[in-house]
Amino acid sequence: MTDPDTMTRRQLIRHSAWFGAAVGLAVAGGEVISHVAGTAAAERAHVRPTLRFAQLSDSHIGFTGAPNPDVTGTFGRAIDRVNNLGYTPDFVIHTGDLTHLATPDQFDQVKQMLSTLRTPHVFAVPGEHDSVDDAGQKYRSVFGAGTRGDGWYSFDVAGVHVIALVNTLNLKKLGHLGVDQLDFVHKDVARLSSDTPVIVFSHIPLFAMYPDWGWGTDDAAQVLSYLSRFSSVTCLNGHVHQLFTKTEGNVTFYSGTTTAYPLPRPGDAPAPKPVTLPAGKLRDALGIREVNYTRGRSALALKESTLQ
Amino acid sequence: MSGMPSMPGAAASATGSPVAVAGDAVSIDNFAFAPATLSIRAGGTVTWTNRDEEPHTVAATDGSFHSPGMGTGATYSHAFPTAGTFDYVCSIHPMMHGTVVVTG
Numbered sequence: 001m002t003d004p005d006t007m008t009r010r011q012l013i014r015h016s017a018w019f020g021a022a023v024g025l026a027v028a029g030g031e032v033i034s035h036v037a038g039t040a041a042a043e044r045a046h047v048r049p050t051l052r053f054a055q056l057s058d059s060h061i062g063f064t065g066a067p068n069p070d071v072t073g074t075f076g077r078a079i080d081r082v083n084n085l086g087y088t089p090d091f092v093i094h095t096g097d098l099t100h101l102a103t104p105d106q107f108d109q110v111k112q113m114l115s116t117l118r119t120p121h122v123f124a125v126p127g128e129h130d131s132v133d134d135a136g137q138k139y140r141s142v143f144g145a146g147t148r149g150d151g152w153y154s155f156d157v158a159g160v161h162v163i164a165l166v167n168t169l170n171l172k173k174l175g176h177l178g179v180d181q182l183d184f185v186h187k188d189v190a191r192l193s194s195d196t197p198v199i200v201f202s203h204i205p206l207f208a209m210y211p212d213w214g215w216g217t218d219d220a221a222q223v224l225s226y227l228s229r230f231s232s233v234t235c236l237n238g239h240v241h242q243l244f245t246k247t248e249g250n251v252t253f254y255s256g257t258t259t260a261y262p263l264p265r266p267g268d269a270p271a272p273k274p275v276t277l278p279a280g281k282l283r284d285a286l287g288i289r290e291v292n293y294t295r296g297r298s299a300l301a302l303k304e305s306t307l308q
Numbered sequence: 309m310s311g312m313p314s315m316p317g318a319a320a321s322a323t324g325s326p327v328a329v330a331g332d333a334v335s336i337d338n339f340a341f342a343p344a345t346l347s348i349r350a351g352g353t354v355t356w357t358n359r360d361e362e363p364h365t366v367a368a369t370d371g372s373f374h375s376p377g378m379g380t381g382a383t384y385s386h387a388f389p390t391a392g393t394f395d396y397v398c399s400i401h402p403m404m405h406g407t408v409v410v411t412g
Contacts, residue, residue, distance in 0.1 A: 065361045101363050101377040126398050132365060132377035171402040230336045271339030272401075275363060
């Protein structure tokens with residue numbers, strides 16, 4: 001990895017203004033780069049957002065191996081980053097794979113670490129690593145308070161409707177929501193006016209990012225049909241351990257990175273096995289995400305930061 | 309390779325093959341069960357060994373058996389008292405498929 005552009009791109013990401021309506025994301029040569037389409041982004045940065053939250057994902061507490069010998073350390077660093085954003089996020093969401101093997105000790109540890117976040121609310125959705133052998137019972141005993149069904153829920157904050165989905169149970173090949181959860185969403189959004197911004201969290205992507213590796217959700221089209229009348233729908237997921245974005249009509253999907261270890265880009269390896277990077281490169285592949293919503297604007301603004 | 313007699317222990321060559329390999333051991337390596345299709349006599353016990361860095365499970369599609377999460381080097385055994393065909397996946401990586409064919 002001696003790409004001479006690496007540092008430039010990295011600095012561009014680190015120093016870039018908020019990604020928003022005027023900023024597009026593209027993946028080129030495997031790196032996420034930003035394109036500023038004008039000065040609007042800089043102007044917008046001065047307006048205080050209506051809602052600010054942070055996303056953490058795929059901490060895999062309990063993982064041991066060359067790709068990251070210290071997942072506790074890197075997750076702690078990610079938490080430090082969130083605690084030093086210069087503002088208090090309205091909430092923090094962890095989009096799953098909190099643990100590596102869903103053991104009671106791993107759940108205890110990740111819960112304790114999350115309790116050090118300086119934010120009024122910490123939310124989570126489970127990853128398949130959090131429901132390895134019990135259909136998510138241990139996960140729900142730790143993180144399931146106030147949730148419905150197998151751990152899904154929704155809430156309203158600052159005029160935004162937030163839906164947290166569980167698509168890591170009863171897997172056949174892809175992520176799966178199931179009829180009970182689809183019914184929940186159908187009824188949940190019925191009362192909302194169509195100009196309500198909607199944010200959806202799930203662990204596995206709700207779009208077909210790479211079905212050969214299970215990176216998609218088999219009944220996502222149904223849930224998205226319930227959201228088709230809304231002017232702004234933003235879906236945030238983990239699972240794939242890399243940044244990626246895609247827009248389909250009114251819906252924009254954003255895959256987040258990890259705090260643990262990178263996975264190959266789709267199809268770049270025979271299997272989605274953890275990747276061991278050259279010394280010193282790991283933290284560039286790990287990160288946190290900030291998300292802003294400002295009333296009156298349809299698009300949310302995202303900012304990605306590495307743990308370097 | 310289809311002309312070769314299948315031998316117990318010749319598991320590695322059977323990855324992804326629909327041909328049932330007789331034996332009682334399945335290796336989990338590189339996100340695949342090997343052999344992907346194993347045949348065993350009724351009353352026998354199959355042992356799976358995870359040789360990947362990643363954890364895997366063995367979960368019957370019909371729910372009749374389900375291993376705990378298996379870390380690197382972990383094993384899981386299940387007895388098959390009656391004849392039948394049992395499909396299973398890794399519940400963490402459900403694109404990984406395997407089958408145990410139990411003969412009477």
